[in-house]
Amino acid sequence: MCTGWPASGRPRRAATRAPATSSSSCLPCSAPCARRTPRRGDAGLTSSVGRRIPPRDRVRDCTARRGDHGRRTARCEGWPPLSAPADTIGAVVTDEYGRGPVPHAQVRVDLAAIRDNVAELSVRVGRAEVMMVVKADAYGHGLVPAARAAQAGGATWLGTAVLAEALTLRAAGVTGRLMAWLSSPGERWADALAADVDVSASAPWAVAEIAAAARDTGRVARLHLKVDTGLGRSGVPVSGWPELVDTALKAQAEGLVEVVGLWSHLACADEPEHPANDSQLAVFLEAVAQARRHGARPEVVHLANSAATLTMPDSHLDLVRVGLAAYGLSPMPAVVSPADVGLRPAMSVRARLALVKRVPAGHGVSYGHLYVTDRESTLGLVPLGYADGVPRHGSGGSAGPGAPVLVAGVTRRIAGRVCMDQFVVDLRDDDVSAGDEVVLFGDPAAGEPSAQDWAEACGTISYEIVTRFAPRLPRVYVDAALAEPR
Numbered sequence: 044m045c046t047g048w049p050a051s052g053r054p055r056r057a058a059t060r061a062p063a064t065s066s067s068s069c070l071p072c073s074a075p076c077a078r079r080t081p082r083r084g085d086a087g088l089t090s091s092v093g094r095r096i097p098p099r100d101r102v103r104d105c106t107a108r109r110g111d112h113g114r115r116t117a118r119c120e121g122w123p124p125l126s127a128p129a130d131t132i133g134a135v136v137t138d139e140y141g142r143g144p145v146p147h148a149q150v151r152v153d154l155a156a157i158r159d160n161v162a163e164l165s166v167r168v169g170r171a172e173v174m175m176v177v178k179a180d181a182y183g184h185g186l187v188p189a190a191r192a193a194q195a196g197g198a199t200w201l202g203t204a205v206l207a208e209a210l211t212l213r214a215a216g217v218t219g220r221l222m223a224w225l226s227s228p229g230e231r232w233a234d235a236l237a238a239d240v241d242v243s244a245s246a247p248w249a250v251a252e253i254a255a256a257a258r259d260t261g262r263v264a265r266l267h268l269k270v271d272t273g274l275g276r277s278g279v280p281v282s283g284w285p286e287l288v289d290t291a292l293k294a295q296a297e298g299l300v301e302v303v304g305l306w307s308h309l310a311c312a313d314e315p316e317h318p319a320n321d322s323q324l325a326v327f328l329e330a331v332a333q334a335r336r337h338g339a340r341p342e343v344v345h346l347a348n349s350a351a352t353l354t355m356p357d358s359h360l361d362l363v364r365v366g367l368a369a370y371g372l373s374p375m376p377a378v379v380s381p382a383d384v385g386l387r388p389a390m391s392v393r394a395r396l397a398l399v400k401r402v403p404a405g406h407g408v409s410y411g412h413l414y415v416t417d418r419e420s421t422l423g424l425v426p427l428g429y430a431d432g433v434p435r436h437g438s439g440g441s442a443g444p445g446a447p448v449l450v451a452g453v454t455r456r457i458a459g460r461v462c463m464d465q466f467v468v469d470l471r472d473d474d475v476s477a478g479d480e481v482v483l484f485g486d487p488a489a490g491e492p493s494a495q496d497w498a499e500a501c502g503t504i505s506y507e508i509v510t511r512f513a514p515r516l517p518r519v520y521v522d523a524a525l526a527e528p529r
């Protein structure tokens with residue numbers, strides 16, 4: 044099976060292998076490519092709100108790649124293959140409960156997708172570097188494996204929210220530039236400095252604490268200064284920027300810190316037409332100019348998140364901080380789908396039907412009988428619930444259809460309430476048995492519901508869908524070799 048991805052321009056940096064294919068150009072591939080998704084104009088496309096998505100260079104040449112398609116590096120260790128061929132299923136790398144592979148459900152993460160998405164984004168941003176944002180256990184994909192896969196795709200920076208995440212990466216032996224940006228008074232600054240983690244300050248007190256830690260440990264802190272250009276979240280207000288910069292430059296003059304970054308974060312980048320975008324960029328560039336006039340000589344100035352990376356080339360500057368897009372999801376689904384911009388989802392959530400049974404018409408289903416069968420029907424029990432991360436808002440019944448689930452090639456909807464550990468699907472007269480595979484979401488190019496479909500069914504965003512599938516489910520990595528240290 045051709046599991047590759049349409050040819051991209053060659054990644055600028057260390058991508059080890061840029062899988063290539065499209066139905067039009069993947070001639071050497073012996074099987075039809077499942078992943079070709081029509082692009083609205085490869086030379087750049089116009090979003091549904093009229094903003095032009097910047098073009099990117101596409102070199103369609105996969106002649107050298109024959110034989111690469113479908114080859115996977117990981118072995119399946121004890122995990123029964125679901126629909127994918129056995130050799131596409133990676134080892135279970137983590138199971139926080141130490142119980143080993145449990146044959147009922149899994150979060151499957153395609154590390155090659157993360158690598159390829161980063162390579163794709165890296166080409167798109169030209170000379171800017173890519174920071175892979177791996178906060179929140181890499182948006183639920185697994186902190187260390189995702190970080191390493193991103194590095195294989197050319198990410199030269201990693202970013203986390205809290206310091207503990209960054210320290211976990213270092214403890215696992217992950218090298219390269221690493222920044223943790225969310226801290227509170229009394230942060231373990233010394234640990235950050237010892238682990239060579241870049242830190243951020245949004246107020247003079249933070250600079251003072253960081254400088255003190257530098258004095259205590261004898262290590263120079265790599266410091267990014269954050270200005271609030273309009274998000275109203277972290278960052279010093281513009282009025283306090285000169286004082287923050289001067290405080291940091293004074294600590295720099297004392298040899299305690301090095302101001303390596305100036306940065307800010309956008310509020311409305313997922314709405315490309317929103318006036319706040321241009322205004323925040325202008326405020327940021329002025330703040331950078333002001334800091335330079337005061338003597339700052341940063342290595343990197345950075346502003347863009349995934350949405351800005353895709354729609355606001357002016358915001359790319361030295362470094363883009365990409366999260367969601369690198370996991371193959373769109374931060375602005377009304378504007379572009381992931382496939383439109385050459386990205387594919389890395390995560391799928393899969394299970395096996397735990398029970399299948401025939402019930403008569405008028406049978407209530409799950410707590411509260413929110414759903415009642417309208418005819419004799421087959422019910423399928425899925426052994427996943429809200430304790431696993433399935434949103435209870437995905438329940439289906441009188442108030443509306445539940446979240447979609449692919450069973451035996453048919454997309455069905457959750458029937459009745461999602462419980463703590465299980466939910467039910469009305470399979471009508473489908474020919475199914477206990478043990479058959481259920482896909483909650485995955486790659487729409489393979490006919491699976493998307494995380495975005497789930498977000499819409501549950502009244503949230505795809506960020507929340509993927510991040511909530513947390514500890515109880517084993518992670519199964521496809522192309523697990525990408526999680527190895529290099």
Ligand SMILES: *Cc1c(COP(=O)(O)O)cnc(C)c1O
Pocket residue numbers: 176178224308347348349350364365366367368374
């Ligand atoms: C989470 C985060 C990002 C990444 O956002 P995406 O929309 O997922 O690309 C970038 N910068 C900061 C400061 C963040 O907190």
